[in-house]
Amino acid sequence: MLGCFPKMRGILPTFCLVLGLAFSTQANLILHDDSFQPDHILRVTAQNYSQACMDRYSVLVNGSSPGPELRLQEGKVSWIRVYNDMEDSNVTMHWHGLSAFAAPFSDGTPMASQWPIAPGHFFDAEVRPEIGYAGTYFYHSHVGFQGVTAVGPLIVEPADPSPFEYDEERVILLSDFFAKTDDVIEEGLTSSNFTWSGETGAVLVNGQGRLATNATGACSLAAISVEPGKTYRLRFIGATALSFVSLALEGHNLFEIIEADGHYTKPVKTDYLQISSGQRYSVLLKAKTEEELQQAESRQFYFQITTLGRPAVLTTFAVLEYSSPTATDLKTVPATPPLPVANVTYGWMDYALESYFPDTDFPTAAEVTRRIVINVHQNISTHTVWLQSGYDWMETFPKSPYLVDLYQGNLDLDASYKRAIESGLGFDNLTRLYPAQINEVLEIVWQNQGAVNNGGLENHPFHGHGRHYYDIGGGDGLYNPEENEKRLNGTHPVIRDTSVLYSYRKKTTPLAPSGWRAWRIRVTNAGVWMMHCHILQHMVMGMQTVFAFGDQEAVMAQSGPIEGGYLVYGGSAYGNSTYSPLVQHFF
Structure with missing residues (x-):
């Protein structure tokens, strides 16, 4: 069987795919036919897509980047069907930060925990967030460089009420834009004639932004809308490929960190965040009152995002907007950044963040x-x-x-x-x-x-x-x-x-x-x-x-024992247009 597996990006010959059916048994299996309805469906495609006013051939989830927001319930099983609608590339989907130890083939790590999803196939992932893991996560492809665009927010809602009070929440997902395609970047990085990917062209907020940051432009900045006097939970997701950023908000009081990587923390006040690729933070933000806004010069304020530790500093922006009779200006960025341009704070929040709930399991x-x-x-x-x-x-x-x-x-x-x-x-x-x-x-x-x-x-x-x-x-x-x-x-x-x-x-x-x-x-x-x-x-x-x-x-x-369809690339645990998958329900 090993000889059937080609390069990760190649297409497996049809005879290898159907060989997986021979391993199928009916014990502890459920046929996921038309009567089975997954909780969420993600369809992965590769196509031209416009971001930062640039067209790029990109891997997308449900036709966009970022993909749709998923909401899962703490302690409850959700089935997420991932279709690989690409013609010449494998894909996996990793639920970043969620443990898959009881459903091991749902972790989404190719060649470590599972075979990838072959072109034209789909896989039903069984995901059950553990109790105590309510918080902010994201999903992304774990194949090659696909995760630069094949990404989306994932929120785990608590079984019990949050220990913090707030009126509403907003998700702020940070990602990078590269003009080169995934294939070109991967080839350059792995070739004996090494070619760097280049630095990120823009740090995008919820998929929006632009390359130039010192003039008006056709591309709109992302807008985060709030209402006066309310308290918001801002969920920041570091879904960047390369960028390590410092983020601050013009004209507002301190952020109050209440969550890090899916766990509530004791509140910590800070006037900025450092967010690396893979990290997530929730903060509470008290919006200005109407009286405060009347004294301000504007009803819109800039999120200032600065890349850290790279050869050149890139500063990009998004907008916090309050309702206004006039339209928010999302085309103009300040010629001079309104906040000091940040440097790396080494050891930021080390030894300062603590679990909100008492923890007696810390190993001495x-x-x-x-x-x-x-x-x-x-x-x-x-x-x-x-x-x-x-x-x-x-x-x-x-x-x-x-x-x-x-x-x-x-x-x-x-x-x-x-x-x-x-x-x-x-x-x-x-x-x-x-x-x-x-x-x-x-x-x-x-x-x-x-x-x-x-x-x-x-x-x-x-x-x-x-x-x-x-x-x-x-x-x-x-x-x-x-x-x-x-x-x-x-x-x-x-x-x-x-x-x-x-x-x-x-x-x-x-x-x-x-x-x-x-x-x-x-x-x-x-x-x-x-x-x-x-x-x-x-x-x-x-x-x-x-x-x-x-x-x-x-x-x-x-x-427990594993049905053979999981053990073969393109096996019977992976459905396609001609057959439904035989799926083990681990929970």
């Missing part, structure tokens, strides 16, 4: 069974790659997904774990896995290093799939566990799924340590989980890491 240093230090740096040889502990990981490395191999008995995690321990790094270079056993407590340290060739450094937003981790902070130089334990004293680390490994400087001596980020994780959710930099360019260039939690027995005990 004494409980840590292993510390895994993952050195991160760039290397230029025949190709330009990003390495973790000396290795890159790309979708083309495994011949079939790790989770599929695990269920088919082709991956011996006991042997992999033994090799990883013997390596002294916790890493098995044969499988390129970081294996761990159930009930271990891991301290995972991401250690930034200067590039091999020139000492260059960058900021990296690291995202963990599976259950969220405790972020225990970051700092300059080399990680010192004793010193960090002193900094943790009296704090209550928040649970996150994306946090920033800072560079602290642009260059250093090659391989010299320059910044670290540390997490603690209780290994309870068996499965194969990606942990990777969320910058799409870096992912394409190998900045992905795969953890395997538990052995074959632990995975099967958690999810």
Whole structure:
């Protein structure tokens, strides 16, 4: 069967697709025929699409970017059908920040946890947000560079009332615009003749914006409409491909952070946000009263968005608008930014954000069974790659997904774990896995290093799939566990799924340590989980890491036996125009 699988972007021959039907059984399966109605339908296409007054061939969800907003209920199963209507590309859909440990083939990570959705096929994802995970998320394709446009907001509504009072909410999704197409960018990044994607042309808000920021233009800025005197929950989603931004709002009082990455936090006041790719924050904003507006010069105010840590600073805008007898001007941006242009605040909100609800499960240093230090740096040889502990990981490395191999008995995690321990790094270079056993407590340290060739450094937003981790902070130089334990004293680390490994400087001596980020994780959710930099360019260039939690027995005990249609590319768990899929209901 392995010989049937072509390049990730290729079309699988028809005979390989139907072979999956031979594995089907009727045990614990439900035929998702015309009588089955999914809760949400996403159709993925590739076509010309206009953003920032530029036409670009892009991967879209339901014909737009961003795609439709999904609303799921905490603790309730939702079925999301994803159609791949493209003719020559695979796709997956990842529910960013939501754990899929009990429905392992719904995580959306190709060649790690599942086969991608073949052209002309569809997949029904079973998603049940855990209790305690009400908050702000998003979905995106996890194939190549598709996630730059194949993206949309996902909101998990609470089973119980929110601990915070507000009148209404607004979703503000940030994304990047690149003039080059996905194929051109991927080819340039992975070629021996390395070609950079170029910097982002614009940071878009809810898909709107424009390239030029110092004059009037045909493209409208995004408008966030509010009414005087109301309190709003603003849900910010960092769905950028590359951009790490600072965001502030002209003429208003402080933001009050109440959520980070899907978890309520104790309120923290701030006059700006730093949002990396993959991160989400909710803030409360008190709108101006009508009396305050009458004293103001305008009824519209600028959100000012500044890119951080890049060779050139890009400042873009959106508009907060109050109802007015005259139309809001969405064509003009200020010739001079109304707010100071921001720089990176290293360690922003580290040790400051705390969980709103009491948390007794935080692992202490004494409980840590292993510390895994993952050195991160760039290397230029025949190709330009990003390495973790000396290795890159790309979708083309495994011949079939790790989770599929695990269920088919082709991956011996006991042997992999033994090799990883013997390596002294916790890493098995044969499988390129970081294996761990159930009930271990891991301290995972991401250690930034200067590039091999020139000492260059960058900021990296690291995202963990599976259950969220405790972020225990970051700092300059080399990680010192004793010193960090002193900094943790009296704090209550928040649970996150994306946090920033800072560079602290642009260059250093090659391989010299320059910044670290540390997490603690209780290994309870068996499965194969990606942990990777969320910058799409870096992912394409190998900045992905795969953890395997538990052995074959632990995975099967958690999810039960798997029907064979999930184990074959284009198998019977993936429907198409000629047959309905046989789907396991895990919950």
